[in-house]
Amino acid sequence: MALLVDKHRPRSLDQLTYHKDLSERLRSLAQSGDFPHLLVYGPSGAGKKTRIICTLKTLFGPGVEKIKIDSRVFQTTSNRKLEFNIVSSIYHLEITPSDVGNYDRVVVQDLLKEVAQTQQVDANARQRFKVVVINEADSLSRDAQAALRRTMEKYSPNLRLILLANSTANIIAPIRSRTLLVRVAAPTEEEIVDVLERSGRKEGWKGERGLNERIARESGRNLRRALLMFEAVHAQNEKITPQTPLPPPDWEALLGTIASEILAEHSPAQILKIRAKLYDLLTHCIPATTILKTLTFKLIPLVDDQVKAEIVKWAAFYEHRVRMGTKVIFHLEAFVAKVMRVLEEWDMSMDF
Amino acid sequence: MASFFDLKARKEAAATNGSSKSAPAAKETNRMQPWVEKYRPKNLSDVTAQDHTITVLQRTLQSSNLPHMLFYGPPGTGKTSTVLALAKELYGPELMKTRVLELNASDERGISIVREKVKNFARMQLAQPTAAQRAQYPCPPYKIIILDEADSMTQDAQSALRRTMETYSKITRFCLICNYVTRIIDPLASRCSKFRFKSLDQGNARARVEDIARKEGVRLEDGAADMLIKCSEGDLRKAITFLQSAARLVGAVGDDGEEEEDKMDVDEKEEKLVTVKSVEDIAGVIPDATIEGLVQAMRPKSRGLVYEAVSKQVTDMVADGWSATQVITQLFPAIIYDEAIADNQKNKITLIFSEADKRLVDGSDEHLTILDSALRISGILAGA
Ligand SMILES: Nc1ncnc2c1ncn2[C@@H]1O[C@H](COP(=O)(O)OP(=O)(O)OP(=O)(O)O)[C@@H](O)[C@H]1O
Ligand SMILES: [Mg+2]
Numbered sequence: 005m006a007l008l009v010d011k012h013r014p015r016s017l018d019q020l021t022y023h024k025d026l027s028e029r030l031r032s033l034a035q036s037g038d039f040p041h042l043l044v045y046g047p048s049g050a051g052k053k054t055r056i057i058c059t060l061k062t063l064f065g066p067g068v069e070k071i072k073i074d075s076r077v078f079q080t081t082s083n084r085k086l087e088f089n090i091v092s093s094i095y096h097l098e099i100t101p102s103d104v105g106n107y108d109r110v111v112v113q114d115l116l117k118e119v120a121q122t123q124q125v126d127a128n129a130r131q132r133f134k135v136v137v138i139n140e141a142d143s144l145s146r147d148a149q150a151a152l153r154r155t156m157e158k159y160s161p162n163l164r165l166i167l168l169a170n171s172t173a174n175i176i177a178p179i180r181s182r183t184l185l186v187r188v189a190a191p192t193e194e195e196i197v198d199v200l201e202r203s204g205r206k207e208g209w210k211g212e213r214g215l216n217e218r219i220a221r222e223s224g225r226n227l228r229r230a231l232l233m234f235e236a237v238h239a240q241n242e243k244i245t246p247q248t249p250l251p252p253p254d255w256e257a258l259l260g261t262i263a264s265e266i267l268a269e270h271s272p273a274q275i276l277k278i279r280a281k282l283y284d285l286l287t288h289c290i291p292a293t294t295i296l297k298t299l300t301f302k303l304i305p306l307v308d309d310q311v312k313a314e315i316v317k318w319a320a321f322y323e324h325r326v327r328m329g330t331k332v333i334f335h336l337e338a339f340v341a342k343v344m345r346v347l348e349e350w351d352m353s354m355d356f
Numbered sequence: 357m358a359s360f361f362d363l364k365a366r367k368e369a370a371a372t373n374g375s376s377k378s379a380p381a382a383k384e385t386n387r388m389q390p391w392v393e394k395y396r397p398k399n400l401s402d403v404t405a406q407d408h409t410i411t412v413l414q415r416t417l418q419s420s421n422l423p424h425m426l427f428y429g430p431p432g433t434g435k436t437s438t439v440l441a442l443a444k445e446l447y448g449p450e451l452m453k454t455r456v457l458e459l460n461a462s463d464e465r466g467i468s469i470v471r472e473k474v475k476n477f478a479r480m481q482l483a484q485p486t487a488a489q490r491a492q493y494p495c496p497p498y499k500i501i502i503l504d505e506a507d508s509m510t511q512d513a514q515s516a517l518r519r520t521m522e523t524y525s526k527i528t529r530f531c532l533i534c535n536y537v538t539r540i541i542d543p544l545a546s547r548c549s550k551f552r553f554k555s556l557d558q559g560n561a562r563a564r565v566e567d568i569a570r571k572e573g574v575r576l577e578d579g580a581a582d583m584l585i586k587c588s589e590g591d592l593r594k595a596i597t598f599l600q601s602a603a604r605l606v607g608a609v610g611d612d613g614e615e616e617e618d619k620m621d622v623d624e625k626e627e628k629l630v631t632v633k634s635v636e637d638i639a640g641v642i643p644d645a646t647i648e649g650l651v652q653a654m655r656p657k658s659r660g661l662v663y664e665a666v667s668k669q670v671t672d673m674v675a676d677g678w679s680a681t682q683v684i685t686q687l688f689p690a691i692i693y694d695e696a697i698a699d700n701q702k703n704k705i706t707l708i709f710s711e712a713d714k715r716l717v718d719g720s721d722e723h724l725t726i727l728d729s730a731l732r733i734s735g736i737l738a739g740a
Contacts, residue, residue, distance in 0.1 A: 040597060150461035154505060155462040160389070173679060173681055173722065178431040178535065182431075187640055187676075189675065189677045225675040304667075309663055327720050
């Protein structure tokens, strides 16, 4: 059974319920015939991909929805073979180069040139060019990004790129210079409620506005998360009321526990106990940055206003270290120890 | 339906496509070209704002004696355009095919390629120009190897170039192009005449943009040209892309709702007014009100309220997708030019911006970085 997120995914620009002006802008670009390269960025769950698929449909017609998955083999200079999946229709293809890690440059070099040097098969195609959608473009290596530069200029009659990213920060300046930046904001809470209501109606569920509003708030404006929560709540409960509890995901609940433990006792023994839990989260593939951020935002409501800024300061400090270092557990643990220290000092100052 | 990767099928299809309606296709290509390519300078005198470089190159064109060259400068300032125009003026479009080798970052340029491909081309005998070519172009007796985007070449590959460059310098000239001159190893850089491509100054960039707008029949509202230039920060490619997209945006929206496909052809020459607002939208500038909201939240308040206010603003900005770099870029002037803030506070605040910039470049989490910076600035404003 398909999940709601897939089942009710809008399939054309006019089915998109929010950011109407952005939909119009994309439509006018798609209909103009001189579609530029795009760099589409915005937070996770804001609906970037959906919006782009809808744009492709405006560009090429329903043919873009007939997709297939190919497995391709690339050869590196050191003769290593790389296997790599490509989703394609006759008008476009979609790749996630981060799948091949450091060899992304090889894939980008070979694949894009190949696409660029061959013309559109469909003689009646609305556009002469083909589109290559690159997922997670912010994790492309610098070399891979550099490899895109001249290709984007030289082959512009045959090729357009759409890069999808959470942020533009890791995109090199020459690439930003060659693309039109398109920001996709996360939907507001009201907009999320609206989407939930439409989805619920399609499923024949009785709507509970209060519940939907709580889901929207809990989701942190992430529509994908909101829809998953919405579906889970309906799957788990016979009867829905505005008060039906919304259980957080396991890992989030565990971080809630860690936050209370940090507050409860400031001792080496306690750190040891927490370390085990942190390891647990890491082995379940929760990224260190997510752990650190979630923990921070679980701690904030529990502590005095005076120390909130201090905790954020150390969170940012250790997150930077996580990024630069190699042993993430060190920095997570150091953060825990630091927060305990800050809280301890605060308690002492209050005693006097 | 033919498979995407079935090359044979695609070539056949392309061939039939080409033969059946080749005439309209040519016209269409022109229409569909991105303006950055359509208005790429065709010859040296077409390149704007790099007067010094162009004068020197034009002089060498006459004397037909070219040194090895190194072009460097920020994106979109005309480096690639200049070298291509130069090559065309030296050899003409035909002879250029055999006399010029262009390798860029999309080509494999490891050490083995430098040893093989580059060396083979470098030592190859010169193809002789025909009399007609000689009459029209200088056709000097050497080849040119263009290594565009050379900052992405490894040090080893660069070292391998040294010998080739010297050995064959009689019949081959090199032109290296990069954004950061420091990425080119010294022994190579010292063998080249260096040409710096400046970030385009306001006046020249503006003239070029206005010229393109005129040719495309796009009207600019008062101040729109200035906004285009301001948002593109000396990068002419960016300015032209913004212009084209803004033109599309206003071009299509004005037409209350009719959406036939062929309408675009008709209104191609119709006049459109590009507004300051539409440029801001396209360029991703954060509205002043949003920045002001953040600044207000950071101002000293009674105990405890600051965190709530700042964190709400920051959370919203992150969810709205504003890039942290853009936030920092726009927040900086908002604070530094605020007369009400004391100088010694500004000194401390500058350090926070420096730290934030570094962290963002290192790829730190944008939400935490902005929240932390905003709270620390707020602490300084409160006199902590
Ligand atoms: N000095 C200039 N005069 C006229 N047009 C320019 C100039 N600089 C840039 N442009 C415009 O911008 C486009 C890109 O310029 P070009 O490819 O030469 O940039 P570049 O310096 O090679 O940039 P990068 O470092 O990103 O490769 C050109 O097609 C042209 O439309
Ligand atoms: Mg270039």
